[in-house]
Amino acid sequence: QVQLVESGGGLVPAGGSLRLSCAASSSAFTTGWFRQAPGKERMFVSAITYSGGKISYADSVKGRFTISRDNAKNTVYLQMNSLKPEDTAVYYCATSNGWYSVPARYDYWGQGTQVTVSS
Numbered sequence: 470q471v472q473l474v475e476s477g478g479g480l481v482p483a484g485g486s487l488r489l490s491c492a493a494s495s496s497a498f499t500t501g502w503f504r505q506a507p508g509k510e511r512m513f514v515s516a517i518t519y520s521g522g523k524i525s526y527a528d529s530v531k532g533r534f535t536i537s538r539d540n541a542k543n544t545v546y547l548q549m550n551s552l553k554p555e556d557t558a559v560y561y562c563a564t565s566n567g568w569y570s571v572p573a574r575y576d577y578w579g580q581g582t583q584v585t586v587s588s
Contacts (some may be wrong), residue, residue: 470563471577473497478560478582479551485586489547490588491562499523499565500545502536503541503572504558505583513570514560515547525566530556552586 472494482489490502501516515526515536524536535548545562560582563575 471497473562473564473579475560475562475579475582478584479511480585480587482587483552483554484552485552486548487552487584489549489560489562489582489584490540491545493543493545496540496543497564497566497577500538501563501565501570501575501582502547502560503563503575504560505558505581506507506540509558511561511572513572516565516570518568519544525570534574549584552584554586554588555582556584557586558584 477489499516499518502514503511504514505511505575509549511528513527517524517536533551540564564573565580
């Protein structure tokens with residue numbers, strides 16, 4: 470069992486920045502970020518392998534978001550810049566034993582952190 474805790478969400482104006490953190494109780498092959506807006510499906514945002522050798526971004530965030538990790542702290546970060554109102558969602562981190570972008574392939578999930586971008 471992997472325990473995950475997200476933090477760093479909040480209310481920010483369009484064009485602003487936030488950094489989300491995902492603190493884990495243990496390591497996994499892949500850590501991913503997903504987001505879910507009201508009435509919408511949970512969508513892939515970004516993922517990174519434990520080694521950092523593989524990184525992926527959804528097209529909607531590429532060039533604006535950066536994923537990174539500090540393995541000494543068992544923490545994965547999502548730096549979000551140039552935020553848009555359509556980025557508003559609950560953001561979740563999750564872990565997988567493989568390299569995937571679909572929620573069903575992820576085994577452990579955090580509780581989520583709310584990100585609201587005002588227009």
